[in-house]
Amino acid sequence: MTAVLLAVALSLVSAVAYAAAAVAQERLAARDSGGGVLRLLGAGAWWASVALNASAALLHVVALKYGSLTVVQPLGALTLVAAVPMGARAAGRRVGPAEWRGTALTLAGLAALLVAASGPAPERVLSLTGALAVAGTTAALIGVLSWPGARPGLRHATASGFASGVASALTQTVTVAATDRSGPALSPKVVLVAVLVAAFAAGGLLLSQTAYKGGLGAPLAVLTLSNPVAASVIGLTLLGQGLRGGAAGVLLALAGAALASWGVVLLTRPGPAPADEEHPVAAVLALGPETAAPEPVLVPGPSPDPGRLTRL
Structure with a gap:
């Protein structure tokens, strides 16, 4: 139980860091008049967002050492919860009632999911063949969703979420395998999967930057939902990370997922416009x-x- 609590705490801090990075990326995307990635490489603010993403990812990696994918990944929805007040403050407006309701529903849904999914620390990881199969399938999906010439928007956000979710699943494989004292820490499997993690993490970052050109709310919501979906599918089907409580646990998890999804939908709606007297x-x-x-x-x-x- 202590390991689960530690995983939850690390995930909370990671979500706040991811939210700050997302707000910074969206503001950069809003000011982007063309130039693509090369122009971003010369922007100090973009490197600051990269540093925030890296810090959040590091915390996420440690959380995956102590908690299962079905526990850690749904907590990624807290990124959207934290990004709402941050984005409102950056835009010079207040958080509206619908956004507060969305926050409450998201938190309630996550609490239900945690109760149903709070299993022990992970022991089973992907084999090398399984990791390569997951990576190949995900790369094909990302290619379909973000083909050249596609208009920036929800497809890129979905692709980014899939990339980040698979990177988390592969990260857990690397973390558990590297800390397993029964074998070498830097085996060929660990090195190869670590390279895949770096590729998917970088791809997810660039895809999210492209998606935020259409605004922060809807792309971040789609990214937030597709990320745990991808990771949870891997955890439930390939790693045997089931839910607690049998049929009751499944019903509780479904109810929690429904509440969290509705909360995310409310959070994607436009917030209140600033008052005229302030402008x-x-x-x-x-x-x-x-x-x-x-x-x-x-x-x-x-x-x-x-x-x-x-x-x-």
């Missing part, structure tokens, strides 16, 4: 023809000079 320039620009300020009228007025006009 006087926007208020002036919003004036229509019927509400526009009247032009000054020049009328003859009493004056010693007969040709002089008085401004009303």
Whole structure:
């Protein structure tokens, strides 16, 4: 139980770091006028987001050492929960009631999932053949979802989520195998799978940067949902990481997944617009023809000079 609590705590901190990185990436994408990755390489803010992603990934790796995929991956939804207030603050607005409701539903759903999935620390990992099969299948899916010329958006976010979820599954394989004292820490299997982890992690980062060109809310939500789906499928089908409580545990997990999904949907809806009094320039620009300020009228007025006009 202590190992599960440690995995949850590490996942919480990791989610906050991922959220900060996502907000930074979205702001960079919003200002991107072209140039692609080469232009980003010269931006200090992008490297700061890369550092945040790397720190979050490191915490995630340690969490996977102490918790199963079915525990750690659903906690990735907390990235969206943390990104909502961060993104609102960066945009100069308040968090709306729908966003608060989405946060509450997401947290309730995650709590139910944790109760159903809180199993022991992982012992079984992917074989080399299994890792290569998972990597090949995922690479093919990513290629279909993000073919050249595809418009940035939800397809890229889905591909990014799949890449990150598979990277987590492979990371757990590397972590458990590398710390297994029965064999060498740097066996050919560990090295090869570590290379695959690096490739999928880098691909997921670049795909998310592309997806955020369409905004933060919907792409981050799709990424947040597709990530644990990919990892949980691997954990449940290939690693034997089942749910606790039998049929009751399955029902609890399904109810939790439904609550968390609905919460994520609410979090993707646009937040409230800033108040007009906080943005006087926007208020002036919003004036229509019927509400526009009247032009000054020049009328003859009493004056010693007969040709002089008085401004009303």
